[in-house]
Amino acid sequence: MLWLLALLAWALVSTFINKGAEVSSPQPREESLLAYTLLLSGEQNPDLLENLDLIRQHLLPWTPGHVLLFHTGAYEAAAKQAPLLEVLPTAKFLRIPDEAWTLPPGLKEEDVVSWAFAPCCPYPTHGIGYRHMCRWYSNGLFKYLAARGYAWVLRLDEDSKVLSPAKTDLVAWMKQNGKHYGYRLWAFLLDSCLPRALPGLNSFGGWDRKVIYTNFFLVDISWWMTEKVQAYLEVIEKSHGHYLYRWGDAAVHTMVVKTFLQRSQTHLFGFAYQHKENQDMARGASFLRVWDAMPP
Secondary structure: HHHHHHHHHHHHHHHHHHHHHHHOOOOOOOOOOOOEEEEEOOOHHHHHHHHHHHHHHOOOOOOOOOOEEEEEOOOOOOOHHHHHHHHHOOOOOEEOOOHOOOOOOOOOOOHHHOOOOOOOOOOOOOOOHHHHHHHHHHHHHHHHHHHHHOEEEEEEEOEEEEOOOOOHHHHHHHHOOOOOOEEOOOEEOOOHHHHOOOOOOOHOOOOOOOHHHHHEEEEEHHHHHHHHHHHHHHHHHHHHHHHHHOOOOOHHHHHHHHHOOOOHHHHOEEEEEEEEHHHHOOOOEEEEEOOOOOOO
């Protein structure tokens, strides 16, 4: 009887070890597939057509990938898609999943006025739609692309413009140099946007109000989908912080990068780049200070 129990115990241990090996050693992925992603507002934006043309000229010749144009229903009609396809015929229009653009259970739309709003952006600015967007770019987009076999994601906004040719395969360069997260600008939030509940955070060596300016990022999806990163993001998701406290994707990305990556695993790109807020800065209308040098 004892030898039988020992045999069963060894079988259980062997099974556990083998399962553990399977989890820690995933099958190699196919050749990296990049998704360029934009979230379309549905409003007429003269910058959008120019942006698509700049992607065609300055990025795609060196860094091939699929250009995915996400929307919430405004681009279902072929007539609405036509002007964009004239500029970039290979672009694909995709409707964001309903669950990504719906309030999580426990939150009610009528309560939005009681949620946190920064003094710079009072209600209805940065309302529910904006907070859906922050949640989508914090993790929803990554889950969506990972499920469809994409290995890298490059985000641009409707008014994000890469003004000079990349002249290199950005994904291949990131892989060769051990980088998991690339960005173009970083920003510094003013005092009016500090989380009031965390007045001493910076003094303890935590968040110093510098954030990655996430209107452009290039990210290794397999790293973002690792268990530790997803566990961190799940805590944020369950807190409903995107909605109740207006936690933007810039702050979330910054916390993930600073928590789980070494600085040597990130990269600040140097190509010419412009975003709407850069223009707003000249008019004194932005609550962000923007830099294109590595943060200290």
